[in-house]
Amino acid sequence: MKSLLLSLALMVAPLPALAHKVIAGVFPAGTSIEGELGFSNGDMAAHTEVVVSGPDGAELGRIVTDADGFFTFVPVEPVAHTFYADLGAGHVAEVTMSAADVAAILGVVEREAAAPTATEGEPQPAAVTVAALTDVERQVIAEAVRDEIRPLRREIAAYKEHNNLQTILGGIGYIIGLFGLGCYLAARRKLAL
Amino acid sequence: MHIVDGALSNPVVIGGVVAAAGGIAMGLRSLDIERIPTAGVLSASFFVASLIHVPIGPSSVHLILNGLAGLLLGWAAFPALFVGLLLQAVFFGFGGLTVLGVNTLNIALPAVLGWLLFGRFIGRGSPVAGAIWGGIGGAFAIAGTTALVAFCLALSGDEFLPAAKLVFVAHIPVMAIEALLTGFAVLLARRVKPDLFEGRVVA
Numbered sequence: 001m002k003s004l005l006l007s008l009a010l011m012v013a014p015l016p017a018l019a020h021k022v023i024a025g026v027f028p029a030g031t032s033i034e035g036e037l038g039f040s041n042g043d044m045a046a047h048t049e050v051v052v053s054g055p056d057g058a059e060l061g062r063i064v065t066d067a068d069g070f071f072t073f074v075p076v077e078p079v080a081h082t083f084y085a086d087l088g089a090g091h092v093a094e095v096t097m098s099a100a101d102v103a104a105i106l107g108v109v110e111r112e113a114a115a116p117t118a119t120e121g122e123p124q125p126a127a128v129t130v131a132a133l134t135d136v137e138r139q140v141i142a143e144a145v146r147d148e149i150r151p152l153r154r155e156i157a158a159y160k161e162h163n164n165l166q167t168i169l170g171g172i173g174y175i176i177g178l179f180g181l182g183c184y185l186a187a188r189r190k191l192a193l
Numbered sequence: 194m195h196i197v198d199g200a201l202s203n204p205v206v207i208g209g210v211v212a213a214a215g216g217i218a219m220g221l222r223s224l225d226i227e228r229i230p231t232a233g234v235l236s237a238s239f240f241v242a243s244l245i246h247v248p249i250g251p252s253s254v255h256l257i258l259n260g261l262a263g264l265l266l267g268w269a270a271f272p273a274l275f276v277g278l279l280l281q282a283v284f285f286g287f288g289g290l291t292v293l294g295v296n297t298l299n300i301a302l303p304a305v306l307g308w309l310l311f312g313r314f315i316g317r318g319s320p321v322a323g324a325i326w327g328g329i330g331g332a333f334a335i336a337g338t339t340a341l342v343a344f345c346l347a348l349s350g351d352e353f354l355p356a357a358k359l360v361f362v363a364h365i366p367v368m369a370i371e372a373l374l375t376g377f378a379v380l381l382a383r384r385v386k387p388d389l390f391e392g393r394v395v396a
């Protein structure tokens with residue numbers, strides 16, 4: 001019996017958490033779009049293929065998530081990007097990044113391409129403050145901030161999935177109300193007879 | 194167990210809505226005033242059961258309790274489970290509103306089938322025998338639900354057998370737990386309120 005239980009547990013172990021909601025998010029990250037894919041219980045969807053498509057449904061590319069469920073995609077066109085992933089057994093994730101956000105990312109690319117010539121052109125002494133940061137430094141900072149924010153983002157996503165007691169009691173209240181209404185209607189019908 | 198929005202093709206979703214509407218109509222017709230409270234209690238327990246996660250290895254599954262609802266309610270399980278599913282979709286984001294019909298069908302139809310097959314044995318014989326049949330009915334409802342979920346996914350393009358195996362294997366522990374729970378629920382009901390099962394063979 002014990003070995004049977006153990007083998008059952010082992011059979012079940014590598015499966016994704018089927019009972020959970022899928023969480024997917026995309027964020028602008030410098031010159032690319034960064035996204036994450038996982039389940040509401042904290043399991044991330046590792047090595048899952050994500051299909052990127054435009055607003056007309058045309059495929060823009062495919063990416064595979066890393067072991068932590070992260071993926072990055074470098075946009076080329078300033079159109080809305082839809083990220084779709086099939087996690088199996090009826091779990092699909094679909095998130096869209098709006099055209100404006102993608103355009104902002106592409107704007108970053110353009111600005112960075114233009115930046116070196118601009119800084120060389122005007123060596124201002126006033127540029128000792130924030131503007132003195134080179135693009136490399138700025139990128140490193142952005143990277144660091146992203147790394148710092150990542151756990152927060154994850155926590156917020158998990159928090160959004162959290163069902164508190166009020167929600168549960170509210171749902172039960174609705175059920176009591178609905179079936180109470182049913183009782184009322186049934187009783188009226190009975191009295192009318 | 195809840196299929197989410199966007200996982201199924203449109204014909205499957207529409208077919209699910211039509212079939213579920215038929216089931217709900219059947220259920221409402223069989224739901225007389227004496228059984229409305231039972232339906233309400235089972236609807237509420239179904240609603241809450243999905244929040245009870247049973248940890249198995251690194252993953253976890255949640256209870257469904259559709260077998261018990263079917264055995265106690267017969268066709269009335271359709272409206273009861275529909276209400277539970279609707280509120281789960283609205284409050285917790287389980288499943289979704291467009292796939293509500295399919296989910297109702299997937300969960301309520303095996304419950305009704307379980308009742309048609311095993312319901313008549315539950316009120317008969319000793320309470321323990323009734324409880325054993327109840328356990329079988331509970332496990333059967335989960336197995337039927339996994340099969341229907343896999344079937345819906347297959348109709349929408351997934352390969353049937355791998356999908357079915359995946360869903361079925363993941364729910365073997367749920368089947369065992371639900372068989373136990375349903376069995377004990379039936380045992381308790383037979384001991385405390387035997388009339389719950391009487392006159393239930395014809396609906």
